Amino acid sequence: MxxxxxxxxxxxxxxxxxxxxxxxxDGHAHQPQTTTQQQIIRKLPELFDYTELSKQSDLEEEFRYLFYSLAGQYSAVRLSRTLFCYSASLSTDLIATFLASRDLSVTLLHPCFDNLATILQRRRVKLMPVHEEDLRLERLEDTFAGLTTDAVFVTLPNNPTGFEMSRDEWERLVYLCKKHEKILIVDCTFRFFSRNPSWDQYELLENSKVSYLMVEDTGKTWPTQDLKCSILAMSEDLAEDVLELHNDILLNVSPFILKLLIEYLKDTKREGxxxxxxxxxxxxxxxxxxxxxxxxxxxxxxxxxxxxxxxxxxxxxxxxxxxxxxxxxxxxxxxxxxxxxxxxxxxxxxxxxxxxxxxxxxxxxxxxxxxxxxxxxxxxx
CATH class of the missing domain: 3.90.1150.10 (Aspartate Aminotransferase, domain 1)
Structure with a gap:
């Protein structure tokens, strides 16, 4: 050959x-609509009209509440340090721009979807790899002992391998990032496919006072023809700088998209x-x-x-x-x-x-x- x-x-x-x-x-959601999701599609004109009379902040609050509640992330439901983007790639680019503005380097999971690396590299962020086996509980201490970068970027669950970290491993990862003064960056865009029992990761992040950036997304989960929304959440010490970068490129995600996704989230809560x-x-x-x-x-x-x-x-x-x-x-x-x-x-x-x-x-x-x-x-x- x-x-x-x-x-x-x-x-x-x-x-x-x-x-x-x-x-x-492509890993986008192209599975067929369920019977109840088809009913949402038949209401599109009604949803469009509804959003013309709605406040943006009300839609964002409802979307955030439904998304994080479905994910079991109750500490994030009222978290004010959340920014909305049209895609997870845009959230990642905001992260890359922020890291570059501070001349910070990153240890990035290897393997992962390559646009994470290319977005960071395009912003001239220096990268080092970390392998999945190095994030297991028995190896985390040694992994951090050898880290020379300013941030650790992981995708959980990981695309393409399906790799996940246990709660004990998550807790150790957060502890070590705080101890070694590393920013923790987590891409959770495949979170709704995990079959592990859900627990409140944001409670751990907030209580630990670690510096963090968390990327969430709907595009891999619900078959909405790539009408999607990504949430970028962050720790208090990073929020102001990232907010200013977000202000430079985006006022808001379309209220119609938010309302559409709200209906899908409600449906998923009802149907399971x-x-x-x-x-x-x-x-x-x-x-x-x-x-x-x-x-x-x-x-x-x-x-x-x-x-x-x-x-x-x-x-x-x-x-x-x-x-x-x-x-x-x-x-x-x-x-x-x-x-x-x-x-x-x-x-x-x-x-x-x-x-x-x-x-x-x-x-x-x-x-x-x-x-x-x-x-x-x-x-x-």
């Missing part, structure tokens, strides 16, 4: 994937996470695992993952992920290569691909059939 040059970033691969016959590349979110993801995960179990060439890398993507290892040592992805594009199947997730050493990701699960189960089953038929031909090429 002839090796191809890598494209610059994962978003370029996603832009190719969305134009394939079967797009399982399993019905509103998890069901099609779980069905597609089972289908994909059945498919690759009966085929040769791919292995599930983290059987315990519950997030809306699957991280697969390529068994053959002769096939790079970018080459496999290109061949799959050739048969109409869009997936992501693993290379760029390892932003600090792309060769470490050459034996992985990522498949998105937030899709219509009927379409996804067809994609799995195509994958099953294509793999043997690709390995023989």
């Amino acid at each position: 002839k090796s191809l040059e890598r494209l610059p970033n994962l978003t370029r691969y996603e832009s190719i994937g969305i134009n394939q016959l079967f797009n399982v590349a 996470l399993e019905t509103a979110i998890w069901d099609p993801i779980d069905r597609n995960r089972i289908k994909l695992r059945e498919t690759i179990h009966s085929s040769s060439g791919l292995l599930v890398n983290n059987p315990d993952s519950t997030i809306s993507v699957e991280w697969l290892r390529i068994q053959s040592g002769n096939i790079r992920s970018v080459d496999l992805v290109d061949r799959l594009h050739g048969v109409g199947l869009g997936v992501l290569p693993g290379d760029h997730f390892y932003w600090g050493a792309k060769e470490q990701g050459e034996r992985f691909i990522r498949i998105a699960l937030a899709r219509n189960p009927q379409m996804f089953a067809q994609a799995c059939t195509l994958l099953k038929s294509a793999l043997p031909r690709i390995h023989q090429a």
Whole structure:
């Protein structure tokens, strides 16, 4: 198999994937609307009219209350140090701009979605990697003993691997950031896919007095055609500077988007996470695992993952992920290569691909059939 040059970033691969016959590349929420969510869509004109007569602050307060309550983050419900952005990427860029303004360096989780690294690097923030295994409880002390950067940036749960930290590990992480005077930055954009018991992380952050920035988002969770809202929450010592940066680029998130998301949050509270979110993801995960179990060439890398993507290892040592992805594009199947997730050493990701699960189960089953038929031909090429 002839090796191809890598494209610059994962978003370029996603832009190719969305134009394939079967797009399982981007991790956005494209699962079908539930019956009750369809009822929300039928009310769009009514929601639009409602927002024209609503105060922005009232919508923001209701959205914040519903979002954090659903997440079990009750200490954040009334937190005034929260900023609203149109996307998690915009929240991340605000963080990067803030870090650059103070000439602060960052230790960033490795692997993670590569735009976290590229956004930081574009703002000339110096990066160092930290691996998931180094965040386990028994290794955290040694990890922090060797840190030379000013901040620690983790994604929990982690895209693409599904890695999570236990409550004990969270508590130790916060303690060590405070002890070593590190800013803690957490991307929680996949939080609603975690099956671990929820607990109040913001209570821990506020009580510890650690310097922190927390990114939340709706775009990976609810199928709202990329109408979404990200929340950037921060500790008191960072709030004023970050607020000024936010003021430079954004007055407010659309009130119509906030009202739409409020309806989805209310629906999820009534119906439950399993019905509103998890069901099609779980069905597609089972289908994909059945498919690759009966085929040769791919292995599930983290059987315990519950997030809306699957991280697969390529068994053959002769096939790079970018080459496999290109061949799959050739048969109409869009997936992501693993290379760029390892932003600090792309060769470490050459034996992985990522498949998105937030899709219509009927379409996804067809994609799995195509994958099953294509793999043997690709390995023989």
